[in-house]
Amino acid sequence: MSLWEFIATYWPDFLKGTGITAAQFILATMLAIGIALVAGLMKLSHNAVIRGVSVTYIEIFRGTSLLVQLYWIFFVLPLFGVTLDKFTAGFVAVGMNLGAYGAELVRGGIQSVPKGQWEAAYALSMSPAKRMWRIILPQALVNMLPPWGNLLIELLKNTALVSLISVTDLMFVAKQINGSTFLSAQAFGLALIVYYVFARFIVTPFMRWLEGVMRRKLGRA
């Protein structure tokens, strides 16, 4: 069977799987951004306890395998009374994992803003929260967008792991069709192409566009 015939036959299944992958990607991204922001700010706190919580979180989620984290969240947490359906468990695991990496980007981005910016905002008597939100974070964001682009592509690729807890994403569909038809080259070939197109023709251009917008806001374009 040629790849074209394969697509003609199985495209509805692949489309559904891609939809699930896209949903996992978007939800995990939103969670990762939220966690990265909170953990990144906490890591810069003057309070040792707050900093410790953040460091511990980042260490655990970066230092262990995403697959094991996924299994923990899906299979072990129910033993402690926290039961998540597989779809939720999927994006939560991916989001929490990539959020730990993102936290380092947030911290680095904030630290890359020149000290003079803090001092100018301080000299205007701005409160610490306003200094952060209105002066430092917008500038930090511009500095950290390029590495975030890479991180989101990493995140997209990692969503394939959720097929292991039977979330019916793109990878799950490919495995299922492979199992029933043994057309491995076509099934996994098509999955490969879809992931690649998603990353290179949607995520990357979107991030480039966002960088352009932010640079214009800084008057740097």
Added chain:
Amino acid sequence: MEDMSQYPLELTGDDIPMVRFMNVTKRYGKLTVLDRLNLDVATGEMVTVIGPSGSGKTTVLRMLMTLETINEGVIYVDGKPLTHMEKNGTLVPASPKHLRMMRSQIGMCFQHFNLFPHMTALENCMEGPVQVLGMSKAEARKRSEDLLELVGMIEKKDQHPSRLSGGQQQRVAIARALAMRPKVMLFDEVTSALDPEVIGEVTNVIRDLVNKHNLTMLMVTHQMGFAKDISDRICFFFDGSIEEQGAPDALFGNPQRERTQQFLSAVKEAG
């Protein structure tokens, strides 16, 4: 522990200075940068601090802006303690809230301008009034436009800092500080990062402020001619303390101390 009872809870009398440094000592680790500094700046007075690099000039301004804590002594602004606050009848180190409230009376311009790059010139000026003073946008815009007019930057009000020359950025930075209506303005080598041909546009703005407004100002500069022209008083710093101070004519024309003479002749030779 310093005996705080030697410091009044607030200054009283007829002649309260706008700024008073009282026995202020500043250390970085073991290095004593300022040693028991006593300095008054009267309301409306323009005091210029000169001295060799590393003598503590910037530190004096940064302490007043509360960007640096002090190790001993008390700084008063408009008669009220800045670095300290009253608690049970004695002075204790100021809380962040007290510092924020007190420093809103002080504005500062930096050597490297430090404009907010993601905001236009106008937005830079409006930021403090809107976000800190809680002023309406319309009112803050009016005030900011007036100030940009004053510094000759109204035509560039919608430009981002990256589109402005150093001299233009510094003028916007002056307008931004003035928008908070400070009682005291601090200028730390505001022309040092500028090309020689644009220094005049910034010094002219400051000259204007001195002539037309009753602001209290404390300035650090290496522009001796400019300092002589506009200052009421010159303080020569050496190694963390005031070596000599006086009216510009006296200090530049007839310096008494050997170190002052050496410094001034070295500056003259350099250009």
